[in-house]
Amino acid sequence: MSLPDPSARFASTVPFVPVVLGGELATYTLARAFHAELGVRTTVVTRGVPSAVRGSAIIDNVRCPGMDEDEELLACLRRVADERPDHRVLLLGTVDVWVDRIAGLRDRLDERFVVPYPSGALIDRLSDKEGFAALCAELGVAHPVTRAVPADAPEEAVAQLLEGLRPPFVVKAGDSVAFGALLYQGKQKVAYCADLEELLALRRTMTAAGYAGGLVVQERIPGGDEQMRVLTTYSDREGSVRWGRLGHVLLEDHDPAMIGNPLAVVHGTSGTAVAEAARLMEHVGWTGYANFDIKVDPRDGTEYFFELNPRLGRSHAYLTAAGHPVVTPLVREYVEGRDPFDDVRTGPETDDWLYSIVPVPLLRRYVTDPSTRERLTRIRRSGRVLRPLRYAVDGGRERVLAQLKNDVLYTKNFATHYRRPVTS
Known part of the structure; x- marks a missing residue:
């Protein structure tokens, strides 16, 4: 179904279809931008049919239940491209896990696909909170005082690794993609630990849930x-x-x-x-x-x-x-x-x-x-x-x-x- 949109301000000189992995709210707002700015529909690839995109007249929802497997996802993407032989495919993700997947599959996609992201190595370096903190320190960009707790650090060494930081501690997973897949009771994207004992208990819980990465512990900047x-x-x-x-x-x-x-x-x-x-x-x-x-x-x-x-x-x-x-x-x-x-x-x-x-x-x-x-x-x-x-x-x-x-x-x-x- 084609919807006229008088608010579309720009037009592309090359036929293309935007394809977005995942059905979060940000996926819908991205599709909305493609329609309002360029007057085009977006193809959204999801496992099921999430409510954020369900029933939308500006989205073509393609179900790919096995999209967590590379071969299944690649086959699905190629089918989407095959259905539009004269179009380029602009491939996007709205959360880190999908961007990481796209960057990793870049070399297995043919010339019909366009990937507007840096190299996977650079993404990994700066998405890693330790890597980003190190870059800020190198260039003198203001960044909260940060300490890294490597995955292999013994518990008795953690206090020394945190030297110079005063509790309460702000604790984040160093590997945000791996953390996103974890399931455990009380999971928090950003945790606040009142003292060292709370931090160590959190680390044990994350390890038991299968997390093999390090932790990033920061000074808390005041304010709401x-x-x-x-x-x-x-x-x-x-x-x-x-x-x-x-x-x-x-x-x-x-x-x-x-x-x-x-x-x-x-x-x-x-x-x-x-x-x-x-x-x-x-x-x-x-x-x-x-x-x-x-x-x-x-x-x-x-x-x-x-x-x-x-x-x-x-x-x-x-x-x-x-x-x-x-x-x-x-x-x-x-x-x-x-x-x-x-x-x-x-x-x-x-x-x-x-x-x-x-x-x-x-x-x-x-x-x-x-x-x-x-x-x-x-x-x-x-x-x-x-x-x-x-x-x-x-x-x-x-x-x-x-x-x-x-x-x-x-x-x-x-x-x-x-x-x-x-x-x-």
């Missing part, structure tokens, strides 16, 4: 969700950072499995973050999109870089809310072979928009800064609020249910995991 920033940069195929936009996070996810993911973002400003990110990316020759988590220290304004995601972030629709093209630069450069920003107009630097996964009334309960609350009121009155699952040309019962399910889920999660905002 409103001190967080999200930064997206685009590097061309020559490794030059061409563009970057900062978002000011108002609320993060507090579900233990998803903790730290931005849920509500408004326009942010910074005198240094984009320049510092450019130094990091150009030093290693990064290409394509990168996404950074940053926290501003309320004590002195220092912007600490926490980690890099080798892709558009889960909350990349904050760029759409601000009027920035999200997918067109990829198509220009990787599909058409043009300059990524040829005939591409980015949105104005403005503060009058809001991107929110959660219902806005719920968001207001957790925004503590009076000036930000006033700002939210002005934005709501202006109507410049983007809810990721609401797209005017993609209605229907399943889409309404997807938005309702999303809102109910987050309302319950916050009632369970984060009843009152933390500001210190």
